[in-house]
Amino acid sequence: MIEALFFYMFSAVMLGAGLMVVVSRNPVFSVLFLILAFFNAAGLFVLIGAEFIAMLLVVVYVGAVAVLFLFVVMMLDINFAEMRAGFQKYLPLGLVVGGILVFELVAAIYGDAFKGASLPAMPEISNTRALGNVLYTKYMYLFQVAGLILLVAMIGAISLTMRKRPGVRRQVIAEQNARSRAESVEVVEVPVGAAARTVHTVQPSKREG
Amino acid sequence: MFVFQMADIMPALPEIFLAAVALVLVLVAAYGGETAANARRVTQLAMAGIVIALLLVINSDQVITSAFGGMFSADSFAGFMKALVLLGTFAALAMSIRTSGDDDINKPEYSLLILLALVGMMLMISADNLMALYMGVELQSLPLYVVAAMRTSSLRSSEAGLKYFLLGALSSGLLLYGASLVYGIAGTTDFDGIALALAGQDLPPVFIIGMVFMICGLAFKISAAPFHMWTPDVYEGSPTLVTALFAIAPKVAAISLLMRLTYGAFGGIADQWQQVLVALSVASMVIGALGAIMQTDIKRMMAYSSIAHMGYATAGLAAGSVAGATGVMIYMTGYVFMGAGTFAIILLMRRDGAEATKIVDLKGLSRTHPSLAVGLLIMMFSMAGIPPLAGFFGKWYVFLAAVEAGLVPLAVIGVVTSVVGAFYYLRIIRLMYFDDTDTPLDAGIPVANRMVLGASLAVVLLFFAGLGSLLGAADTAAVALIMAR
Numbered sequence: 084m085i086e087a088l089f090f091y092m093f094s095a096v097m098l099g100a101g102l103m104v105v106v107s108r109n110p111v112f113s114v115l116f117l118i119l120a121f122f123n124a125a126g127l128f129v130l131i132g133a134e135f136i137a138m139l140l141v142v143v144y145v146g147a148v149a150v151l152f153l154f155v156v157m158m159l160d161i162n163f164a165e166m167r168a169g170f171q172k173y174l175p176l177g178l179v180v181g182g183i184l185v186f187e188l189v190a191a192i193y194g195d196a197f198k199g200a201s202l203p204a205m206p207e208i209s210n211t212r213a214l215g216n217v218l219y220t221k222y223m224y225l226f227q228v229a230g231l232i233l234l235v236a237m238i239g240a241i242s243l244t245m246r247k248r249p250g251v252r253r254q255v256i257a258e259q260n261a262r263s264r265a266e267s268v269e270v271v272e273v274p275v276g277a278a279a280r281t282v283h284t285v286q287p288s289k290r291e292g
Numbered sequence: 293m294f295v296f297q298m299a300d301i302m303p304a305l306p307e308i309f310l311a312a313v314a315l316v317l318v319l320v321a322a323y324g325g326e327t328a329a330n331a332r333r334v335t336q337l338a339m340a341g342i343v344i345a346l347l348l349v350i351n352s353d354q355v356i357t358s359a360f361g362g363m364f365s366a367d368s369f370a371g372f373m374k375a376l377v378l379l380g381t382f383a384a385l386a387m388s389i390r391t392s393g394d395d396d397i398n399k400p401e402y403s404l405l406i407l408l409a410l411v412g413m414m415l416m417i418s419a420d421n422l423m424a425l426y427m428g429v430e431l432q433s434l435p436l437y438v439v440a441a442m443r444t445s446s447l448r449s450s451e452a453g454l455k456y457f458l459l460g461a462l463s464s465g466l467l468l469y470g471a472s473l474v475y476g477i478a479g480t481t482d483f484d485g486i487a488l489a490l491a492g493q494d495l496p497p498v499f500i501i502g503m504v505f506m507i508c509g510l511a512f513k514i515s516a517a518p519f520h521m522w523t524p525d526v527y528e529g530s531p532t533l534v535t536a537l538f539a540i541a542p543k544v545a546a547i548s549l550l551m552r553l554t555y556g557a558f559g560g561i562a563d564q565w566q567q568v569l570v571a572l573s574v575a576s577m578v579i580g581a582l583g584a585i586m587q588t589d590i591k592r593m594m595a596y597s598s599i600a601h602m603g604y605a606t607a608g609l610a611a612g613s614v615a616g617a618t619g620v621m622i623y624m625t626g627y628v629f630m631g632a633g634t635f636a637i638i639l640l641m642r643r644d645g646a647e648a649t650k651i652v653d654l655k656g657l658s659r660t661h662p663s664l665a666v667g668l669l670i671m672m673f674s675m676a677g678i679p680p681l682a683g684f685f686g687k688w689y690v691f692l693a694a695v696e697a698g699l700v701p702l703a704v705i706g707v708v709t710s711v712v713g714a715f716y717y718l719r720i721i722r723l724m725y726f727d728d729t730d731t732p733l734d735a736g737i738p739v740a741n742r743m744v745l746g747a748s749l750a751v752v753l754l755f756f757a758g759l760g761s762l763l764g765a766a767d768t769a770a771v772a773l774i775m776a777r
Contacts, residue, residue, distance in 0.1 A: 224364060
């Protein structure tokens, strides 16, 4: 009973959030709704006992992918109004594709594919543990090579994008802290009425550059 | 439950050692700074690691060859091909020390990425499982995409890297799709298991589709026509040092993987893949020979030349016999040394410090650089297949195997395209010896290039002397590859 309640809650929020991803005007809101949808999907996975996928969904999709989306949305200068312009035009096509998907889903659920196929018996140990048991023993070779590939991706991305540009000013905290009052502040006697005309500015110290 | 034992990782010792060296070099590269001195230090350490790995490969235990629950196979075939790949990469790294001095790819990451690609190539050669195959392919390809684009100041280099990356991703997709279909029918990812599952069974068409997709994906990697489109652009756009590596090592790994797949997993159904390989071979030989004629840039010409070479090697593969596998191994041995020697000279094609890689830049080389001209002459004769040089024996054994397997038309096409191909190799010799120039190339030959050229020349010239023992080793390796099932 309580499970069904949670199922409908997660499903309803997820569907609502999914709809908002598409229709909301502000792309940042779209991404935030996407994150909400991910969280609810994770909740659904927990309900059917797939806690590992739920964890992955939160860690990978919310933690990495959605944040990357946020970066793209906020940092790149994309004209979303322009991208949205074709919405009306492509709506019929989108509806047709969506309709086909719904039809296929219904056909699959009410068809023969799922008849008589029950969930496999739950083993005693949890999913995470079962995966860990094979991942670090039987598939250790593949796991390690996957690690190497990720290392290559990291080294490659850094070495391709990091460039030495001349004239970049870097912050050196030690030097900032080492500045003394004597070399940073100058007390200037300003005669009354002379105003700012004769006041000379403090030159930044040479070390900063 | 799977119990892990030391014996399970011993066959992979060379790979584990090289990966560990690479991890240490990450730290050396990161903390040593972006200086030329540090780049040189990383390169030298990587070369030392390769030498030790080569010793480990040569002295590897031939009793227990399977590791990681059958995913990794270090049989004598793997040993033979790994030795070639290690030697080729060593030569490419050695030549980078001096030549990269005035180049903006002179970064510590360069050697590091190549070392990681080398680990990937060795994993490809040893792959005995569909998943291990894909992991090896990706570990080999990713660093190579990066080094192709490494000269960030050059638009062509970025273009080459991007092109290579996109087409490489496409080929990975083909490979994966094919692998999923094969797995779906065979029910296992093990090569042995696939061979076993297929024995005495009617093959569903889906399986054939999967197999063809996998072969096509690997054909991208060896740049066999009609999957060769990326090769000329990538060869031309990449920094010449990287082109040299591309021309020497990765194709050996890719063709080893193709051999392991066809002779191993699909060993029992040779009649199914033979026609695919014959088609690839004919297309590569013809396109390689005809395409090279029109080229004006020597790097592009070498790209077409390598397409043609892959066509000849595939002809041996298509024979589907022990003799065919032996032929391919002899061919690839010659190919590695011819590539290393030729690129040792192409890397020196500079005028006033800038790269001058047009074919006409070789004009009058016999007068300005007589020793280089003789070296290039011998390399070109060998590539054209003139006896008694290495290239001739490679072609001889490959075509012999094809004829024995009843593929006479294939061998005839191969001989005809060799004659066509001889035209552009001989054109270079004509330019060097019969034309004159008033703008000579820069003088001075770095020690590394001299050593690589000398060693390659020695191998190419004395190929016939060592042929007996080489044939013996290749034959043992081929038997290990085919009879293991």
